[in-house]
Amino acid sequence: MAGRRVVVVGGGVAAHGAVAGLRQTGFRDEVVILGREGEPPYERPPLSKRYLLHEVPRHQLFLPPLEAELLLRREVVWIDLDRHEVHLANGERLAYWRLLLATGARPRVLPGGEHLLYLRELRDADRLRRHLDTGRPLEVLGAGFIGCEVAAAARLRGVPVTVHEALDQPLRRVLGPELGAWLGEVHRARGVDLRTAVRELPSLGQEALVAIGTDPNVELAAAAGIHCEAGIAVDELGRTSAPDVYAAGDCARFRSPLFDSPIRVEHFQTAHRHGISVGRAIAGYERPFAEAPWFWSDQYDLNLQYVGGGLPWDRAVIRGRPGAPRLTPPFTAFFLRLGRLVGALGVNDGRTISQCRRLLESRVAVTARQLADPLVDLKRLA
């Protein structure tokens, strides 16, 4: 009998947040986390940044311990919805009262390139860092956030770097062509051999890093017949299509009341906050998750912060001015869709981004002109 046992699959930050959320409500029953990795929950963001620079020691990556039973190296391979049980790879079974899937995402693998470097787990970062320690040149496939961050870390360590990108500019899908071109110049000014619009796969050495995006880990849910669509589909409370089964974090595509749209985000803070919200909902404190997703990226001395749901946009306006590659005063680009603000990216401009976050969450209508005008106080608008 499971009693009121909550079983959480995945040992990442969303699982960590969910336990915190449950306990905040006073939930005193059993919570069991089943995680495939051999490590307790840790922060992944430093793995492509300061961990590679030897600036963050390993022990600092780990999240604070939680009031839950944490079972490591346990892979869940099957969910029996009728019996309310999960089956583990080692043959064990565990009954649940409520089940939370926080299975995260995994790097997209290049067909035939399974032996190359990928970056998701601590052991991947260790392998990549060992390569950087040798000082040998690094090749990177993909100029998304991970590719750009690793390229920056490698250059800061004096390692020669070549980046191959299929699109015309790095991070083009998020930043658009102009800002993407600006970021490309930032990397070139730091000595990255950035090759864009690459149409044919280059021949990559054994130690190349492949960073061409991620896929949500939905297979477990899908095999049980739970509805998945570019992620495990959940409502504002984190409920899946199956009774008593929830999902949170990178694996979940949740309905966001802020954007009137389902969104899936891959941000550390959102995974944590979403986990907290869903944990609370499991305990009966049902409040829709209506926070504006936010994340950051560090490249050289630039701090990029993004707020929004990553939805398509048709117009960008800029407050401030992108400077020369090595001299960047703060600026923020706002992204609008059909005249409505849907996101913003700030460079060394965390203040504007936090104001924009409040603006998005308040759902106040703003014009492109107000956003572009540095004399308009966004805090007051929100």
Ligand SMILES: Cc1cc2nc3c(=O)[nH]c(=O)nc-3n(C[C@H](O)[C@H](O)[C@H](O)COP(=O)(O)OP(=O)(O)OC[C@H]3O[C@@H](n4cnc5c(N)ncnc54)[C@H](O)[C@@H]3O)c2cc1C
């Ligand atoms: C290198 C790197 C840098 C990043 N940098 C930033 C950044 O600067 N800013 C930012 O906001 N975000 C960043 N992110 C994204 C952020 O780390 C993720 O959004 C966050 O880790 C998601 O947490 P999660 O718990 O949903 O998933 P995960 O962290 O992926 O955890 C899921 C866990 O579930 C386990 N699992 C999966 N399936 C099973 C199963 N069947 N049985 C048992 N266990 C299972 C996985 O092994 C994994 O340990 C970065 C990510 C990476 C990889």
